[in-house]
Amino acid sequence: MIGRLNHVAIAVPDLDRAAALYRDLLGAKVSAPVPEPRHGVTVVFVELPNTKIELLHPLGDDSPIAGFLAKNAAGGIHHVCYEVPDIRAARDRLRAQGARVLGDGEPKIGAHGKPVLFLHPKDFLGTLIELEQA
Numbered sequence: 001m002i003g004r005l006n007h008v009a010i011a012v013p014d015l016d017r018a019a020a021l022y023r024d025l026l027g028a029k030v031s032a033p034v035p036e037p038r039h040g041v042t043v044v045f046v047e048l049p050n051t052k053i054e055l056l057h058p059l060g061d062d063s064p065i066a067g068f069l070a071k072n073a074a075g076g077i078h079h080v081c082y083e084v085p086d087i088r089a090a091r092d093r094l095r096a097q098g099a100r101v102l103g104d105g106e107p108k109i110g111a112h113g114k115p116v117l118f119l120h121p122k123d124f125l126g127t128l129i130e131l132e133q134a
């Protein structure tokens with residue numbers, strides 16, 4: 001059911017330092033910071049040959065990653081995103097097997113303009129999974 005790894009999202013306490021680390025030390029192609037107020041994050045996109053890394057920093061008072069950074073002060077992997085061809089079909093299949101979909105289960109338009117859902121980390125080896133309809 002799942003296809004390509006779309007991205008790995010890393011929550012970071014200092015976006016400029018994180019971008020510099022990937023650009024200067026690791027030698028990756030790194031975007032300018034992109035504010036995404038609807039998602040409560042500022043994102044730096046790291047382009048790799050086979051996938052992306054998204055460096056996430058809280059934006060605004062109600063950021064979904066603020067709590068994560070409070071518990072992980074140095075930063076850490078926040079979620080992985082897998083592509084699926086049909087997000088509602090994926091949701092229905094997962095739910096039928098007892099997996100929990102976060103929120104009301106209706107796909108939201110994600111940071112890339114495509115429908116996304118998140119799956120409960122307790123059902124997936126402690127990993128928050130984002131599904132994106134590719």
Ligand code: CO
Pocket residue numbers: 007009054079081130
């Ligand atoms: Co994501």
